[in-house]
Amino acid sequence: RKEVEQDPGPFNVPEGATVAFNCTYSNSASQSFFWYRQDCRKEPKLLMSVYSSGNEDGRFTAQLNRASQYISLLIRDSKLSDSATYLCAVKSQGGKLIFGQGTELSVKP
Amino acid sequence: DTGVSQDPRHKITKRGQNVTFRCDPISEHNRLYWYRQTLGQGPEFLTYFQNEAQLEKSRLLSDRFSAERPKGSFSTLEIQRTEQGDSAMYLCASSLDGRDYEQYFGPGTRLTVT
Numbered sequence A: 001r002k003e004v005e006q007d008p009g010p011f012n013v014p015e016g017a018t019v020a021f022n023c024t025y026s027n028s029a030s031q032s033f034f035w036y037r038q039d040c041r042k043e044p045k046l047l048m049s050v051y052s053s054g055n056e057d058g059r060f061t062a063q064l065n066r067a068s069q070y071i072s073l074l075i076r077d078s079k080l081s082d083s084a085t086y087l088c089a090v091k092s093q094g095g096k097l098i099f100g101q102g103t104e105l106s107v108k109p
Numbered sequence B: 001d002t003g004v005s006q007d008p009r010h011k012i013t014k015r016g017q018n019v020t021f022r023c024d025p026i027s028e029h030n031r032l033y034w035y036r037q038t039l040g041q042g043p044e045f046l047t048y049f050q051n052e053a054q055l056e057k058s059r060l061l062s063d064r065f066s067a068e069r070p071k072g073s074f075s076t077l078e079i080q081r082t083e084q085g086d087s088a089m090y091l092c093a094s095s096l097d098g099r100d101y102e103q104y105f106g107p108g109t110r111l112t113v114t
Helices: none
Strands: A004-006 A011-014 A019-025 A032-038 A045-050 A055-057 A060-065 A070-075 A084-091 A097-099 A103-108 B005-007 B010-013 B019-024 B031-037 B044-050 B053-057 B065-068 B075-079 B088-095 B109-113
Touching: A004 A084, A011 A019, A019 A084, A019 A103, A032 A060, A032 A070, A045 A055, A045 A060, A070 A084, A097 B044, B005 B088, B010 B019, B019 B088, B019 B109, B031 B075, B044 B065, B075 B088
Parallel strands: A011 A103, B010 B109
Antiparallel strands: A004 A019, A019 A070, A032 A045, A032 A084, A055 A060, A060 A070, A084 A097, A084 A103, B005 B019, B019 B075, B031 B044, B031 B088, B044 B053, B065 B075, B088 B109
């Protein structure tokens, strides 16, 4: 079993839709969690950190469920420019990030 | 530009040749990480440095791979006797030291081994 797992998608949604991604992790001792966005053939860019109480940044909401060991990302009112691959990452002991394989999102007009 | 930079951006080499990549982290960041990413997968950890000390190496890092960060600033990743399976994007990231500090990635070096 992989340490961090995501549904690879692709998720094809119309503009304005709400879409949610989930990510599960296996190490219950994990402390820090992140969502990165990666455009085609580009580097991952930090989208948001995920805090225990949940956090929101505009149209994006991230939540953490420690009991079930998953994190989620909700995108509301999706835009064409949201089309990308979304990577969840768990910070392991020592600081390295363990990534899921990424979930591809395609927002259509 | 004060972000993470990597050089070269693209490298095409023949099997068996040696290649070296460079990463310049964000100036005040004391941690530097190397990852490798293949198509359809998330980045996989290779190794990391805190200042000049290499603190962890992945099992993915075979004896053909070596990384250095001699003065605690820029880092190099060398691959000796390249194989076709080494073809990937090599990403460098940097961060401050601490549990909650985010890692920021450079643009990557795309290696193609023919």
